[in-house]
Amino acid sequence: MCKTAYEKLVELGEEVQLVGDTQALLSWDQEVLMPPKGLEYRARQMAWFSGWVHDKQTDSKVGEWIEEAESELSADSDEVTNANLREWKHGFERETKLPRRLVEEFALAQVHAKSAWAEARGKSEFSIFAPHLQKLVSLCKEQAECWGYTGTPYDGLLDKFERGASTVRLTETLNDLRKSLIPIVEEATATPPFDRSCLEGHYSIEKQKAFNHEVAVAMGFDFEAGRIDTAVHPFCSGMAPHDTRLTTRYDETDFLSSLFGVLHEAGHGLYEQGLKGELRGQPVGNAVSLGIHESQSRLWENHVGRSHAFWERWLPTAAKYFPHLASVDVETMYRAVNQANLSYIRVESDEVTYDLHVLLRFEIEKLIFSGDLSIDEIPDAWNSRFETYFGLPVEDNANGCLQDIHWSLGIFGYFPTYSLGNINAAHLAAAARSDASIKSDMDAGDYLSLLTWMREKIHKRGSILMPDDLVAEATGKPADAKALINHLRDRYLPGS
Amino acid sequence: MCKTAYEKLVELGEEVQLVGDTQALLSWDQEVLMPPKGLEYRARQMAWFSGWVHDKQTDSKVGEWIEEAESELSADSDEVTNANLREWKHGFERETKLPRRLVEEFALAQVHAKSAWAEARGKSEFSIFAPHLQKLVSLCKEQAECWGYTGTPYDGLLDKFERGASTVRLTETLNDLRKSLIPIVEEATATPPFDRSCLEGHYSIEKQKAFNHEVAVAMGFDFEAGRIDTAVHPFCSGMAPHDTRLTTRYDETDFLSSLFGVLHEAGHGLYEQGLKGELRGQPVGNAVSLGIHESQSRLWENHVGRSHAFWERWLPTAAKYFPHLASVDVETMYRAVNQANLSYIRVESDEVTYDLHVLLRFEIEKLIFSGDLSIDEIPDAWNSRFETYFGLPVEDNANGCLQDIHWSLGIFGYFPTYSLGNINAAHLAAAARSDASIKSDMDAGDYLSLLTWMREKIHKRGSILMPDDLVAEATGKPADAKALINHLRDRYLPGS
Numbered sequence: 001m002c003k004t005a006y007e008k009l010v011e012l013g014e015e016v017q018l019v020g021d022t023q024a025l026l027s028w029d030q031e032v033l034m035p036p037k038g039l040e041y042r043a044r045q046m047a048w049f050s051g052w053v054h055d056k057q058t059d060s061k062v063g064e065w066i067e068e069a070e071s072e073l074s075a076d077s078d079e080v081t082n083a084n085l086r087e088w089k090h091g092f093e094r095e096t097k098l099p100r101r102l103v104e105e106f107a108l109a110q111v112h113a114k115s116a117w118a119e120a121r122g123k124s125e126f127s128i129f130a131p132h133l134q135k136l137v138s139l140c141k142e143q144a145e146c147w148g149y150t151g152t153p154y155d156g157l158l159d160k161f162e163r164g165a166s167t168v169r170l171t172e173t174l175n176d177l178r179k180s181l182i183p184i185v186e187e188a189t190a191t192p193p194f195d196r197s198c199l200e201g202h203y204s205i206e207k208q209k210a211f212n213h214e215v216a217v218a219m220g221f222d223f224e225a226g227r228i229d230t231a232v233h234p235f236c237s238g239m240a241p242h243d244t245r246l247t248t249r250y251d252e253t254d255f256l257s258s259l260f261g262v263l264h265e266a267g268h269g270l271y272e273q274g275l276k277g278e279l280r281g282q283p284v285g286n287a288v289s290l291g292i293h294e295s296q297s298r299l300w301e302n303h304v305g306r307s308h309a310f311w312e313r314w315l316p317t318a319a320k321y322f323p324h325l326a327s328v329d330v331e332t333m334y335r336a337v338n339q340a341n342l343s344y345i346r347v348e349s350d351e352v353t354y355d356l357h358v359l360l361r362f363e364i365e366k367l368i369f370s371g372d373l374s375i376d377e378i379p380d381a382w383n384s385r386f387e388t389y390f391g392l393p394v395e396d397n398a399n400g401c402l403q404d405i406h407w408s409l410g411i412f413g414y415f416p417t418y419s420l421g422n423i424n425a426a427h428l429a430a431a432a433r434s435d436a437s438i439k440s441d442m443d444a445g446d447y448l449s450l451l452t453w454m455r456e457k458i459h460k461r462g463s464i465l466m467p468d469d470l471v472a473e474a475t476g477k478p479a480d481a482k483a484l485i486n487h488l489r490d491r492y493l494p495g496s
Numbered sequence: 497m498c499k500t501a502y503e504k505l506v507e508l509g510e511e512v513q514l515v516g517d518t519q520a521l522l523s524w525d526q527e528v529l530m531p532p533k534g535l536e537y538r539a540r541q542m543a544w545f546s547g548w549v550h551d552k553q554t555d556s557k558v559g560e561w562i563e564e565a566e567s568e569l570s571a572d573s574d575e576v577t578n579a580n581l582r583e584w585k586h587g588f589e590r591e592t593k594l595p596r597r598l599v600e601e602f603a604l605a606q607v608h609a610k611s612a613w614a615e616a617r618g619k620s621e622f623s624i625f626a627p628h629l630q631k632l633v634s635l636c637k638e639q640a641e642c643w644g645y646t647g648t649p650y651d652g653l654l655d656k657f658e659r660g661a662s663t664v665r666l667t668e669t670l671n672d673l674r675k676s677l678i679p680i681v682e683e684a685t686a687t688p689p690f691d692r693s694c695l696e697g698h699y700s701i702e703k704q705k706a707f708n709h710e711v712a713v714a715m716g717f718d719f720e721a722g723r724i725d726t727a728v729h730p731f732c733s734g735m736a737p738h739d740t741r742l743t744t745r746y747d748e749t750d751f752l753s754s755l756f757g758v759l760h761e762a763g764h765g766l767y768e769q770g771l772k773g774e775l776r777g778q779p780v781g782n783a784v785s786l787g788i789h790e791s792q793s794r795l796w797e798n799h800v801g802r803s804h805a806f807w808e809r810w811l812p813t814a815a816k817y818f819p820h821l822a823s824v825d826v827e828t829m830y831r832a833v834n835q836a837n838l839s840y841i842r843v844e845s846d847e848v849t850y851d852l853h854v855l856l857r858f859e860i861e862k863l864i865f866s867g868d869l870s871i872d873e874i875p876d877a878w879n880s881r882f883e884t885y886f887g888l889p890v891e892d893n894a895n896g897c898l899q900d901i902h903w904s905l906g907i908f909g910y911f912p913t914y915s916l917g918n919i920n921a922a923h924l925a926a927a928a929r930s931d932a933s934i935k936s937d938m939d940a941g942d943y944l945s946l947l948t949w950m951r952e953k954i955h956k957r958g959s960i961l962m963p964d965d966l967v968a969e970a971t972g973k974p975a976d977a978k979a980l981i982n983h984l985r986d987r988y989l990p991g992s
């Protein structure tokens with residue numbers, strides 16, 4: 001029997017995904033295991049896959065199939081069919097505008113830049129990373145030119161990570177958020193720093209691993225279909241329908257660093273494990289955007305992991321692994337994990353100052369892509385802006401513009417999705433907690449009903465809806481920052 | 497400028513290797529890390545790559561290029577050119593005889609069989625593995641039919657692992673070897689078992705890892721271009737020119753198990769690291785055969801690792817990691833690692849009984865492929881034959897026919913290369929030691945000059961020569977079992 005154009009697109013998508021997922025393993029392995037001299041060859045492998053995927057996706061017959069499938073659409077086509085076609089069309093239009101040469105060059109440059117960044121960060125020497133960054137920025141500008149834009153090239157880059165996002169609208173959202181945050185930040189950081197000396201002690205990596213594992217299992221993370229490993233920069237890779245891998249990093253003087261890494265990445269991992277595996281390779285079986293992905297990680301990290309209820313449930317277990325914690329009470333622990341602090345590192349910052357870090361990176365990126373900031377000027381621009389926002393002098397690029405891995409992956413336009421994630425996480429958490437049984441479960445330290453809600457409302461919906469519509473469908477109204485601001489006020493200014 | 501047919505073949509070979517090497521990572525990852533539910537998807541990925549590689553290798557234009565390149569050959573073509581063409585032609589002829597369907601089916605079956613074998617071995621239940629084994633045997637028979645044969649289908653299978661090998665000749669070699677071994681085995685196993693109680697103690701895995709690492713570095717293994725990980729069945733994967741990965745397994749009551757795993761696999765690894773990386777993807781840049789590969793692993797495991805000189809050098813270091821070894825003297829250690837024993841497990845057996853294990857597996861395989869033994873009859877056939885050879889009743893299939901991973905990979909015809917490896921290892925070691933400076937270095941526990949010799953004579957020669965010719969070139973005469981027998985007599989019957 002002859003296949004329909006739609007069926008051919010499904011089949012092609014599955015093949016591209018199957019092969020593309022190999023690239024995810026190659027990339028994961030580079031971060032976690034690959035010996036250093038393997039770099040050059042790995043870069044060539046990555047480039048080959050990028051080229052192959054590009055060729056498959058841009059084959060002229062794909063365009064014909066899309067047209068044919070559209071013409072077969074009827075008024076009562078289901079939402080799955082409509083969404084797949086919407087995304088295939090969008091992807092095809094974008095991908096065909098890129099020459100294969102650019103795709104391969106980008107993949108090659110990424111692998112080398114990632115390695116140079118790690119070295120530059122280690123030595124705190126921006127100059128080691130600068131030529132790689134220059135290269136990636138040029139390639140991204142070239143991509144943006146291929147795609148075309150009306151406002152700024154940055155718009156085209158945003159679309160890689162957040163379908164439907166625009167620079168203008170994001171600027172508005174983040175500036176509004178900043179205005180609401182500033183008074184909370186000022187008040188929250190005015191209190192004298194919390195004395196954490198009662199937490200001091202040795203936390204063996206083996207015991208941290210065992211404790212984190214227990215927590216992740218309780219969250220619902222399936223270890224038969226996933227793992228936790230160690231990497232410099234924590235991340236989550238959903239590299240197959242039943243193979244979701246998290247990484248975290250360990251500090252033997254502080255178990256909270258690896259724990260919050262796991263809470264965050266397992267949030268991403270639960271989303272990946274909650275997608276419909278049988279639809280993998282179709283847009284409707286894939287995560288819809290980073291702003292939604294990040295809503296899941298921040299939900300588990302902050303709304304679960306930094307809650308009073310969480311520590312009521314988990315402090316006794318932590319004390320089994322780390323006996324000196326037996327003398328710490330829940331209130332102290334709760335305050336320790338919710339201390340507002342003007343500090344250098346985004347991923348270690350508290351919830352209330354976090355978005356200021358994001359805003360800073362967003363502003364720098366916009367300047368780079370509007371042509372108002374050259375690569376060499378980045379450290380100074382970063383440092384002076386950081387001092388304005390945080391009142392702290394940056395003496396060390398490793399704690400400044402080199403702290404994050406993203407630029408080394410050629411990822412520009414990604415950072416603002418972190419703030420979208422925070423906004424969405426609070427908005428979704430508030431909606432879920434408006435269900436009395438979910439609220440009482442969460443307050444009792446039990447998260448199964450929360451996960452079930454997310455599975456139904458978010459995970460299983462894949463990319464059927466656009467990100468904004470998905471949140472609106474799940475919660476009954478469009479997301480805005482109100483829930484986040486309320487949450488932060490409750491948590492950081494409980495008396496006011 | 498137009499490429500010559502030869503250049504096109506080089507280019508194609510490099511691409512096939514680059515992509516095929518990804519499959520090596522997928523396979524390594526399945527053994528070492530992959531979560532169990534990832535199996536099904538991984539199987540589909542493996543099958544895709546097998547199919548893709550097959551398509552590339554059997555494209556009709558490859559045949560045309562080979563013909564064209566052959567016609568361009570002149571009388572003074574160099575050995576590299578000649579060898580590449582010899583191997584391309586041989587590979588093309590074999591590969592084009594296989595339908596793509598069979599190639600993919602085989603890859604799929606392997607992944608499932610490997611997982612079923614692990615379960616079957618764990619539970620010692622042959623029936624769990626039997627249907628998978630049946631499937632793989634059928635597929636291998638089908639392969640052999642495609643290739644055609646004059647004697648037995650087993651000949652075609654042998655060629656996968658040992659170019660130029662034949663069932664008849666191997667049978668002769670192994671039977672001769674057995675005849676020479678039997679009196680040594682009888683005498684060596686007649687002495688009362690060595691009292692190993694002085695070695696008893698706790699060997700933490702972390703310390704074993706550190707000790708093994710030190711030994712591997714001293715051997716010349718480059719950790720900037722390789723790693724050691726943990727797996728149920730120790731193996732070595734040369735998955736890229738500068739990415740060679742070993743695995744071993746740990747026993748907290750016996751550090752020798754992981755150490756000899758590392759010595760053996762690092763022997764393979766040194767060969768992989770010694771190949772000319774810039775020629776990867778051309779036959780001349782690849783290892784020539786398993787009988788040669790195994791000569792390198794057995795050389796380091798036995799001729800180095802079980803020597804008196806090795807323990808003079810390493811026992812003091814071992815005692816730093818494991819203080820209770822401080823009271824053990826070198827002579828005792830030497831005897832402990834050279835105790836002849838009639839035992840169940842091939843990979844743990846001593847040098848003198850090792851080849852009897854191989855012979856047994858070889859005989860069973862021949863019976864399977866001559867149609868004289870059905871799958872269900874394997875355990876009984878194994879057990880009765882084992883009792884005849886070893887005088888021990890097999891009460892447990894995990895210690896019997898299920899002990900080795902190979903069949904689960906659809907690998908038949910591989911086992912005899914272990915004995916070829918032993919023969920070649922002794923032959924090469926004798927030749928190297930005929931150089932007085934190598935001998936004196938080895939006897940002083942220094943192996944750099946030995947490695948340099950192997951690099952020049954074996955590793956860098958890749959597949960330029962056929963296996964037998966390579967050994968003859970390196971040593972000045974064809975390999976035979978004399979050096980092995982002399983070595984075993986010296987080591988196991990020192991008084992006689």
